[in-house]
Amino acid sequence: NKLPHFAEGKVVKGFGRGSKELGIPTANFPQDVVDKLPEEIGEGVYFGWARVNSKPVYKMVMSIGWNPYYKNKKKSMETHIINEFEEDFYGSELKVVMLGYIRPMRDFKSLDELIKAIQADIKEAEEKLELPEYKEFRDNNFFRETS
Ligand code: ADP
Ligand code: MG
Numbered sequence: 001n002k003l004p005h006f007a008e009g010k011v012v013k014g015f016g017r018g019s020k021e022l023g024i025p026t027a028n029f030p031q032d033v034v035d036k037l038p039e040e041i042g043e044g045v046y047f048g049w050a051r052v053n054s055k056p057v058y059k060m061v062m063s064i065g066w067n068p069y070y071k072n073k074k075k076s077m078e079t080h081i082i083n084e085f086e087e088d089f090y091g092s093e094l095k096v097v098m099l100g101y102i103r104p105m106r107d108f109k110s111l112d113e114l115i116k117a118i119q120a121d122i123k124e125a126e127e128k129l130e131l132p133e134y135k136e137f138r139d140n141n142f143f144r145e146t147s
Contacts, residue, residue, distance in 0.1 A: 002038040004048070006142050007077070008095040009033035011052075014078065015068055022111070024118055026063065026078035027052075027094055034077050037064070043075075045102040047125035049138050050081045051095045057138045058083040061118070061125045062098060065105055082122055095143060099134050 007029065014028040043064050050060035059082040066072035079096055102121050108114040128134055 002040045005098040048099040
């Protein structure tokens with residue numbers, strides 16, 4: 001078990017898959033951050049905590065998938081922070097801790113099914129992160145040091 005996994009880096013442009021249009025924007029990490037992901041952490045949806053610059057620490061769901069830029073030979077890490085931000089934060093420093101696994105990646109028959117699945121992921125993340133064993137990571141030193 002390779003969790004918790006801590007990661008940090010600057011938010012880069014994703015593949016423009018229209019996550020924002022679905023109401024679920026996902027902030028992408030650059031490839032060098034993704035390359036530090038242990039091989040044991042496979043494709044799927046994970047939950048944890050995230051912080052952008054010196055903003056508060058929020059709950060997040062993250063999908064680990066395959067990066068189309070690298071012909072799906074390298075992974076991608078896309079974080080949806082469970083908070084409404086007033087502005088985009090491309091170029092900002094993003095810190096995350098991945099704590100648990102929710103489900104494998106799958107193909108959805110419709111956009112509606114996809115959105116429902118993500119809403120269920122968000123609900124699960126919100127609940128799990130209230131458990132003391134996960135909640136304590138919100139106050140971890142990793143988030144406290146500001147860069
Ligand atoms: P891209 O393909 O560039 O990743 P998205 O549609 O997935 O585009 O939008 C991601 C961007 O939206 C992030 O890089 C960030 O700047 C912004 N954003 C705004 N709110 C959030 C949020 N709650 N979680 C993640 N990203 C957000
Ligand atoms: Mg995205």
